Amino acid sequence: MLELQPDLEHPLTGPFWRASAQQQLAIPGCEQCDRLVWYPREACSHCGAGLYWRTLSGRGTLAAFSVVKRPLFPAFAAFSPYVCALVALEEDPAVRLVSQVVDCDTSQLACDMPLSVVFRELAPDGCKPYLAPLFKPC
Amino acid sequence: MKAEADWGSGTALPDIRGQVAIAGIGETAYSGPSDRTSKGMAAEAIARCVADAGLTPDDIDGIMYSGALGDQFSADDFRAHFGTRHAMWESGDGGGMVWAATAPAQAAEALRSGKARYIVNSFAVDWASKRGAMAGGPGAWHASELIKAQLELPFGWFPQPLYFATFASRHMHEYGTTEAQLGELVTAFRRHANSQPDAVMKDRALSLEDYLNRPHLASPLRVEDCCLISDGGAAYLMTTPERARDLPQRPVSVEGVGHGIIANAPYISQQGDITSTPQHFAAPGAYAMAGLGPADIDVLGIYDCFSITALMQIEDMGFCAKGEGGAFVEGGRLDYQRSRRLGGLPTNTHGGLLSHAYVLGIAHVVELVKQLRGQAANQVDSPQRAAYAGFTADEAGTLILGV
Incomplete structure (x- = not known):
């Protein structure tokens, strides 16, 4: 059985989902060098200093995507069809958020198109609903 | 052009050129669900391999396998199955994927130091049989990793076809x-399988028109772009x-071994250049060890878990420039009759993971x-040098063989 439920209490990744529940996109930034650090870890991968959860603009571009008509996993049927995406964030395009593109004409999707965050409830089979940062064309 | 240090690195390996020879090979039948077990199939492949080398199980004093998978064939399994009693050197750093390429580097040390004289590296999977139970299989590790489970799976970026469908869109x-x-x-690769007696897809022809008429599984990939489960x-x-x-067989010499890894391993969503693979960092080391370059390779075995990963690795190994892989593979250039000359x-x-069998690269080396x-x-016309490109998303290995 696939475990898909985001754990809001997990020390490393819980803050991401707690921010999302408040309709904010937050990822770790360095207290010292100010760079974004993704995925979450104990200390800055660039300078070793401490990290804090930084609220971002929610703007980015479409780095890569796939239109999934039929889910490859049964649990994903709840939100299929869907557009799975890697989103390059405005504050640092080297940081890619795994997410989805919604509210779009899939035939108009193109890499590098600008996107902005929109919070939507996802509820894969077997999961309690969770508010997730997804993206729409802007 | 991204600086290399930005997104990955090659691993320094000892120079083992000419120190290891491959003197035996063995295989099971390849199939869909079969009710055979991994260990049982490994035993069968090893028995054939030892016989092919003109040896007996009593001669085998070294064994390599993938320790990361729980069901591979260890020294204890060897003794239990073949009824031998002698001590064996063993290593869990062998098996398929990247390690089907890099196993000879570790074997060389064991041979040099006298820890072993004849070392078997094996890999076997029963993932077709297990598919119904959703136990193990190619997605299991990815689903169990904390960061992937918490920050990738909840968005539906899983399993691997989606990783490489997105990468393909970028390419x-x-x-x-x-x-x-x-x-x-x-x-x-399908045409090769159609004339390869033991290929799972031997009797399934596929024209380019057929391919283009198939629906997307996850755009831009179709089922046909994804490896079999075998x-x-x-x-x-x-x-x-x-x-x-x-020994009876013509020895095949290990001329070069390389290994590369991405900076953000194991998280390929954060890989600096998603139009490339860590093969970009692995192949140069193997070429340097062998004193060869891409022009010297007569036949290639490339880890084709997906069409796009094979295409990107062809570029990353320098057979064409980055980005030119699409044009490069047109016009039947990969066909076995089209020699380098x-x-x-x-x-x-043999048909690869896409059309022969998904045994994670070990059959490529064979x-x-x-x-x-x-x-x-x-049979390619008189090949002298061969290269295997092994891959496991965040790591790659390269093996150059010669006669």
Whole structure:
């Protein structure tokens, strides 16, 4: 059985989902060098200093995507069809958020198109609903 | 152009050129669900491999396998199955994927130091049989990893076909690669499978038109762009070149080994350049060790878990420039009849993971040994040098063989 439920209490990744529940996109930034650090870890991968959860603009571009008509996993049927995406964030395009593109004409999707965050409830089979940062064309 | 240090690195390996010979190969039948177990298939492949080398199980004093998978064939399994009692050198750093390429580097040390004289590396999977139960299989590790489970799976970016479907969209965007070009690669491997007696897809023809008429699984990829899920296993036997000369088969020499890894391993969503693979960092080390370059490779076995990963690795190994892989594979260039002399690059001459069997690269190495011995079903014209590109998303290995 696939475990898909985001754990809001997990020390490393819980803050991401707690921010999302408040309709904010937050990822770790360095207290010292100010760079974004993704995925979450104990200390800055660039300078070793401490990290804090930084609220971002929610703007980015479409780095890569796939239109999934039929889910490859049964649990994903709840939100299929869907557009799975890697989103390059405005504050640092080297940081890619795994997410989805919604509210779009899939035939108009193109890499590098600008996107902005929109919070939507996802509820894969077997999961309690969770508010997730997804993206729409802007 | 991204600086190399930005997104990955090659691993320094000891120079083992000419120190290891492959003197035996063995395989099981390859199939869909079969009710065979991994260990049972490994035992069968090893028995054939040892016999192919003109040896008996009592001669085997070294064994390599993938320790990361719980069901591979260890020294204890060897003793229990073959009824031997002697001590064996063993290593869990062998098996398939990347390690089917890098196993000889570790074997060389064991041979040099006298820890072992004849070392078998095997890999076997029963993932076709287990598919219904959703136990194990290619997605299991990815689903169990904390960060992936918490920050990738909740968005539906899983399993691997989605990883490489997204990467393919980027490759197409940056370089103009087309679905028809992916289809050229897929159908070349399928044609090889159609004349390979033990290929799972032997009787399933696939034209480029057929391919293009198939629906997307996850755009831009179709089912045909994704590897099979198979039951099967294979093994190869390593020894010193001196001992190999006294054995019945024409020895195949290990000329070069390379290994590369991305900076953000294991998280390929954060890989600096998603139009490339860590093969970009692995191949240079193997070429340098062998004193060869891409132009010297007569036959290629490339880890084709997806069409796009094979295409990107062809670029990353320098057979063409980055971004030109799509045009490169057009016009049947990968067909086994198109030797380098004729402007081709015979690739995955057994059909690969896409059309032969998904045994994670171990059969690629076995096929290259057959090619260099002159024993392949789809025999390339007198190859002298072969290369295997192993891959596991965040890591890659390269093995260069010669006769």
